[in-house]
Structure formats: structure tokens, C-alpha cells
Amino acid sequence: MTTASPHPDPETTGTSEVPEAPATIEMPRESLLPSILDVNEDDLNFVVLQLGQPPFRARQLWRSLYHDGARSFDEMTTLAKPFRAALEERYRVSPITPEIELRSADGSTDKVLFKLQDGELIETVLMRYGLDGHRRARRTVCISTQAGCALGCKFCATGQQGFRRQLSPGEIVAQVLHMRGVIRGENAALVASGEAKKDEVTEITNVVFMGMGEPLANYNNTMQSIAVMNHGQGMNIGARHLTVSTVGLVPEIRKLAREPYQLNLAVSLHAPDDESRSRTMPVNKRYPIARLMHACRDYVETTNRRIFFEYVLLDRENDTPEHAKKLTVLLKGLMCHVNLIPVNPTENGPYARPNDKRSALFREILTKAGIPNTVRQEKGIDINAGCGQLRARALDDAVEPAE
Numbered sequence: 230m231t232t233a234s235p236h237p238d239p240e241t242t243g244t245s246e247v248p249e250a251p252a253t254i255e256m257p258r259e260s261l262l263p264s265i266l267d268v269n270e271d272d273l274n275f276v277v278l279q280l281g282q283p284p285f286r287a288r289q290l291w292r293s294l295y296h297d298g299a300r301s302f303d304e305m306t307t308l309a310k311p312f313r314a315a316l317e318e319r320y321r322v323s324p325i326t327p328e329i330e331l332r333s334a335d336g337s338t339d340k341v342l343f344k345l346q347d348g349e350l351i352e353t354v355l356m357r358y359g360l361d362g363h364r365r366a367r368r369t370v371c372i373s374t375q376a377g378c379a380l381g382c383k384f385c386a387t388g389q390q391g392f393r394r395q396l397s398p399g400e401i402v403a404q405v406l407h408m409r410g411v412i413r414g415e416n417a418a419l420v421a422s423g424e425a426k427k428d429e430v431t432e433i434t435n436v437v438f439m440g441m442g443e444p445l446a447n448y449n450n451t452m453q454s455i456a457v458m459n460h461g462q463g464m465n466i467g468a469r470h471l472t473v474s475t476v477g478l479v480p481e482i483r484k485l486a487r488e489p490y491q492l493n494l495a496v497s498l499h500a501p502d503d504e505s506r507s508r509t510m511p512v513n514k515r516y517p518i519a520r521l522m523h524a525c526r527d528y529v530e531t532t533n534r535r536i537f538f539e540y541v542l543l544d545r546e547n548d549t550p551e552h553a554k555k556l557t558v559l560l561k562g563l564m565c566h567v568n569l570i571p572v573n574p575t576e577n578g579p580y581a582r583p584n585d586k587r588s589a590l591f592r593e594i595l596t597k598a599g600i601p602n603t604v605r606q607e608k609g610i611d612i613n614a615g616c617g618q619l620r621a622r623a624l625d626d627a628v629e630p631a632e
């Protein structure tokens with residue numbers, strides 16, 4: 230799923246366009262070293278032993294990386310200097326480097342374009358939410374799991390650019406670590422200035438796998454990154470605050486149902502029948518709606534967790550009362566929540582935004598049929614540059630439990 234193409238939307242960010250990636254990418258020496266974030270917990274123990282250190286050093290190293298968020302081995306002052314030097318010779322810390330960092334005019338949203346060690350570009354979004362009625366303040370990161378995407382959804386800029394490669398677990402986790410660093414810096418400034426007390430500031434609360442790529446098409450690396458984010462001695466982000474999205478890869482949805490994590494699952498539906506869905510989402514030919522819904526029903530039964538369905542409203546394409554009625558039939562009796570997202574079209578984009586009346590009528594049909602739903606109205610986010618972010622924001626609102 231995509232937050233966006235790797236080219237952030239100036240309308241959303243209130244900033245200038247992202248320039249093209251340089252044709253030739255110079256690789257500094259340290260970038261040739263593997264990232265320690267790509268060493269899993271078991272292998273980290275092995276690395277530590279190989280370097281002649283006692284086993285407890287592995288726990289210290291893990292804590293430095295994922296709890297403290299050290300950006301260099303030098304910062305890991307709990308480790309002896311020679312050990313740090315030995316690590317530095319063999320590894321770099323982060324496998325991603327921020328190329329361009331943009332902030333929206335209202336300060337609520339950051340987009341970062343990261344360069345990977347081989348020059349590929351990915352995008353990550355940070356969204357800040359203040360106290361909002363019954364909802365606590367939140368800091369949500371929307372992360373990418375692939376460079377590019379093979380699934381070719383018609384409304385998605387990333388999908389039109391094709392697949393480049395899978396992201397490694399370290400590349401996925403590093404996006405959250407970077408954004409957590411940004412938030413920690415802001416929080417430290419608030420505390421230092423007396424504007425907030427230490428226990429009043431908000432760290433990263435939620436992670437949504439809705440950036441570039443289809444997370445379930447990079448299944449193992451996605452699950453490994455979840456294990457790291459969820460680890461109690463490190464990042465310690467509760468599984469209920471992690472949302473994995475999919476366009477509907479049936480075998481992987483079934484696999485996910487058997488995982489030990491209480492994750493949120495978001496399915497991009499966007500149409501209630503095969504004819505309409507296949508027009509915008511080629512994946513529907515491989516996994517038609519009947520198969521997808523069968524897997525979704527099994528998922529809910531196995532996990533006892535509701536599914537979030539995303540539905541981008543495209544004027545006259547999928548937003549008629551007939552579409553709404555078909556959707557109610559499709560979702561009848563299923564524990565779920567529908568996020569309706571009226572598209573904000575680009576100037577030359579193929580899809581127009583339905584007017585408020587049409588969106589309201591669509592919603593009314595769902596509500597009358599007892600299907601829980603939310604409508605999000607977003608300004609300045611076009612579907613090409615922001616479909617993932619729209620979905621992220623809508624889901625984040627919907628999945629956050631009331632307090």
C-alpha cells in the first residue's frame with residue numbers, strides 16, 4: 230500500500246517539489262557495511278560472542294539500538310569502547326539515509342524521502358494528532374515495506390512505477406526509529422522549555438504499514454520487523470497499535486490469521502463487485518471478491534478481531550447507491566469497520582471526488598444496514614500522492630480505542 234509515490238505532494242506538505250533522484254549515486258564507504266538493524270536477535274547473540282563479549286552485551290546492544298535509539302555506535306556508552314570500535318568496523322547502524330524532509334504548513338505531518346544503501350528511494354510519513362475528544366494524542370508513522378510495488382492499482386502513483394525490490398526488516402524498522410528520533414527531539418525541547426512535563430509528552434504510539442508496497446507480498450520481512458517493534462526490551466509498541474494493510478492477498482491473509490500477534494488488519498476493498506474492482510485493482514483478477522471475503526470471514530473467526538475495510542470514494546466509479554447496497558450485502562454479519570475516503574483528485578487524475586451529498590448518501594446506506602463506518606474528509610491530498618496517507622489517517626482514527 231502506498232503513502233505516496235516517492236515524490237511527496239507539495240499540496241499536502243506546503244513545500245516545494247521533491248527533485249528527481251540523482252542519476253549517479255555516490256556510496257560512502259560506511260554505506261557498504263551491512264546494517265546491524267538487519268541482524269536478528271539470535272544472530273546478534275552470536276555476533277557478540279564472536280567478538281569475545283559476554284552474552285549480556287547482546288541485550289545491552291539491543292537496548293541501545295531499539296530502546297535508546299542510538300544512531301551511532303559511539304552513542305552506545307554502556308558498551309566498552311573496543312567493543313564499539315569492533316562493531317563499527319563491521320556494521321553501520323541505520324541502512325537508510327534521509328534525503329529530503331518536509332513538513333506540512335500546519336506542522337502536523339512530516340514526509341521523509343529516504344535513500345537506501347543501493348540508491349533506491351522510499352517514503353515515510355509521520356502524523357501528529359492532538360487530543361481529540363475521547364482520543365488521546367497520537368504519533369503515527371506510516372511506513373513502506375517495498376521499494377515500488379508490483380500490484381499496479383490504478384489510483385496509485387507507486388503502483389504505476391512498478392516494483393523495485395523488497396525492503397529488509399532493518400530498512401522497515403529504521404523508518405520508525407528515525408521518526409521516533411524526530412519526536413523525541415521535539416519532546417525534549419518541550420520539556421526543556423517548560424512547555425510540558427516529561428510524563429505529558431507523547432512518543433510514537435502507532436505504526437501503519439501503508440507506505441510504498443504491499444506488506445503481505447514481503448511477508449517474512451514484515452513479520453520480522455513487527456517482532457522487533459513489538460519487543461518488550463526495545464521499541465515496545467503494542468501489536469494492537471500496529472496496522473498491516475493489504476490489497477487482499479488471500480493466502481497471506483490466511484497465514485496472518487495464525488500469527489501470534491493481535492495486529493490490526495486493513496483490507497483495501499474500494500469496490501463491492503468484481504467488475505468495478507478489477508477496473509481499478511488488477512489484483513482482483515487473481516483474488517476475486519468472493520475468495521477475498523471468504524478469507525476475511527475466516528480471519529475474523531480465527532482471530533476474533535474486526536477487519537478494517539478501506540473504500541476510496543471515486544465519483545461515479547464506485548460511489549452509487551447500488552455500490553453501497555452491494556457493499557452492505559458483502560459485509561453483512563462480518564465484524565468490521567469501513568473507512569470511506571472521498572478522493573481528493575489530482576489536476577489530471579482520472580478520478581473525481583464525489584460531492585458531499587453523494588458521500589453522505591453512501592454512508593447513510595451503510596449506517597442503515599448496521600455497518601460501522603467513518604468518513605474522512607481530507608484537504609490537499611491527492612490520490613496519487615496521498616492514498617496511503619489517507620488510508621492511514623482514516624484507519625488510525627478508526628482503530629484507536631476510545632479512552
Ligand code: SF4
Pocket residue numbers: 230231377378379380381382385386387388389440441442443476616
Ligand atoms: S498495493 Fe496498490 S495501492 Fe498499495 S502500493 Fe501497491 S499499487 Fe499502490
